[in-house]
Amino acid sequence: MAVYLDNNATTALDENVLQAMLPFMGHVCGNPSSVHRFGRLQKDAIEQARESVARLVGARAEQVIFTSGGTESNNLLLFGFSRQQLKKKADARIAISAIEHMSLLEPAQHLPLAVDKIAVDSNGCVDLTALQQATGPATALISVMAANNETGAIQQLAPLVEYARQQGCFFHTDASQAAGKIGLNFIESGVHAMTLSAHKLYGPTGVGALVIDKYLPIEKIQFGGSQEKNLRAGTENVAAIVGFGKAAELASAELETRGRQLRALRDALQAGLKKFTAVTVFAEEAERLPNTVQFGVAGFSGETLLMQLDRKAIAVSSGSACTSGKTGPSHVLTAMKVDDALADSAIRVSFGKTNTMSDVDALLNALRDIIEINQQSSVMAANV
Ligand SMILES: Cc1ncc(COP(=O)(O)O)c(C=O)c1O
Numbered sequence: 001m002a003v004y005l006d007n008n009a010t011t012a013l014d015e016n017v018l019q020a021m022l023p024f025m026g027h028v029c030g031n032p033s034s035v036h037r038f039g040r041l042q043k044d045a046i047e048q049a050r051e052s053v054a055r056l057v058g059a060r061a062e063q064v065i066f067t068s069g070g071t072e073s074n075n076l077l078l079f080g081f082s083r084q085q086l087k088k089k090a091d092a093r094i095a096i097s098a099i100e101h102m103s104l105l106e107p108a109q110h111l112p113l114a115v116d117k118i119a120v121d122s123n124g125c126v127d128l129t130a131l132q133q134a135t136g137p138a139t140a141l142i143s144v145m146a147a148n149n150e151t152g153a154i155q156q157l158a159p160l161v162e163y164a165r166q167q168g169c170f171f172h173t174d175a176s177q178a179a180g181k182i183g184l185n186f187i188e189s190g191v192h193a194m195t196l197s198a199h200k201l202y203g204p205t206g207v208g209a210l211v212i213d214k215y216l217p218i219e220k221i222q223f224g225g226s227q228e229k230n231l232r233a234g235t236e237n238v239a240a241i242v243g244f245g246k247a248a249e250l251a252s253a254e255l256e257t258r259g260r261q262l263r264a265l266r267d268a269l270q271a272g273l274k275k276f277t278a279v280t281v282f283a284e285e286a287e288r289l290p291n292t293v294q295f296g297v298a299g300f301s302g303e304t305l306l307m308q309l310d311r312k313a314i315a316v317s318s319g320s321a322c323t324s325g326k327t328g329p330s331h332v333l334t335a336m337k338v339d340d341a342l343a344d345s346a347i348r349v350s351f352g353k354t355n356t357m358s359d360v361d362a363l364l365n366a367l368r369d370i371i372e373i374n375q376q377s378s379v380m381a382a383n384v
Pocket residue numbers: 008009068069070071072101103145147148149174176177196197198199206207208
């Protein structure tokens with residue numbers, strides 16, 4: 001049996017989520033914008049899902065805007081905010097952390113407003129000093145993710161949000177990886193916008209949300225309809241939204257048990273990794289997601305390790321970023337000032353709710369074999 005340890009990339013659809021979606025993928029017909037009973041049934045299903053998603057992140061239902069996923073939510077936030085700012089303050093600037101997901105970093109390169117990068121420390125965390133250094137009177141929006149998809153480092157957002165509010169700045173957080181893994185409270189956190197993605201929490205791909213505070217100045221960037229509070233035009237994908245709602249409902253109910261189970265796997269893996277002298281765990285000092293460990297193995301390339309593990313039927317992710325057809329060390333590890341060779345050897349393990357201790361053992365045994373064989377061949381090569 002193959003072992004899947006790449007749950008930060010995507011999770012398997014929960015069987016209960018699939019069952020909730022099926023009626024909306026079959027014969028239940030109707031456009032949610034239609035006023036007849038068929039339409040109303042679809043609309044009701046969307047509103048129920050909105051309540052469940054809101055409950056998961058401590059928001060009000062009316063603050064949840066459904067989108068096609070985390071990528072669209074990040075684009076809507078950046079471009080929708082910039083369109084508004086341009087009308088009022090064309091010299092406004094946006095500050096984003098250096099470790100954001102590409103779905104935020106890449107659109108940021110195409111904005112009509114100037115963008116500043118916020119540095120992180122060696123554990124991949126943004127602190128208040130770094131935020132103060134990257135921002136100024138012209139900064140109108142700050143974006144710092146809730147938890148990083150590679151290292152799992154959880155950002156301490158409270159002092160950053162407090163500072164942003166004192167400066168009259170709006171604050172966005174990409175919580176695509178955090179939601180369903182750690183507790184979140186949109187209203188209490190004081191952030192003005194939050195990105196979510198369903199397929200990171202056992203929901204379907206192609207659906208997510210941007211949660212927004214009513215004071216956030218934002219306008220739509222896609223035209224052709226007034227769906228989703230006139231912020232996201234297009235007939236809703238009801239089945240996917242229903243699936244997101246069900247996944248959020250399950251995540252709320254199981255947050256603690258999942259957290260406990262995942263943390264046990266992560267800690268066991270980390271304890272096992274400590275026995276390999278060639279291994280360095282990244283962001284080790286940071287508070288991290290319960291399911292994520294990213295580490296480098298000196299003398300290896302992450303891609304080679306990934307392929308060797310795949311040959312042993314274990315699926316992980318390498319830390320290298322494939323940008324413009326070139327592979328290289330991940331921008332996250334580079335921002336943490338990890339040495340290039342070590343960053344290039346990075347492997348990310350992200351557990352999911354069906355993983356067990358035997359998966360941890362399988363990975364540790366496979367790594368031991370790979371590292372030992374490599375050491376033996378180095379000794380043989382040296383003796384030739
Ligand atoms: C932190 C983060 N933001 C955004 C995304 C993009 O989400 P989606 O795949 O739903 O577009 C991902 C997906 O990997 C992610 O990890």
